[in-house]
Amino acid sequence: MSGMYNHHARHLKGLMTANDELQAHLYLEQLMLFPVDIQDKIIDEISNLKRCSTEDIAQIIHFYTRRA
Numbered sequence: 001m002s003g004m005y006n007h008h009a010r011h012l013k014g015l016m017t018a019n020d021e022l023q024a025h026l027y028l029e030q031l032m033l034f035p036v037d038i039q040d041k042i043i044d045e046i047s048n049l050k051r052c053s054t055e056d057i058a059q060i061i062h063f064y065t066r067r068a
Contacts, residue, residue, distance in 0.1 A: 009057035016046055038064050
């Protein structure tokens with residue numbers, strides 16, 4: 001997985017671990033330019049991961065980046 005996606009995943013994982021959904025939305029919107037509906041899907045998928053690893057989050061971000 002790209003180093004860029006891993007960096008985004010580590011930061012987003014930290015926000016999700018801190019239960020800071022507002023900052024997670026702002027991060028996805030400002031740095032990654034995802035629209036709100038895609039932000040919700042990303043955060044929902046991350047929240048439903050059984051084991052929240054950086055690699056899993058990077059794969060989710062990569063998937064939605066390719067669709068945007």
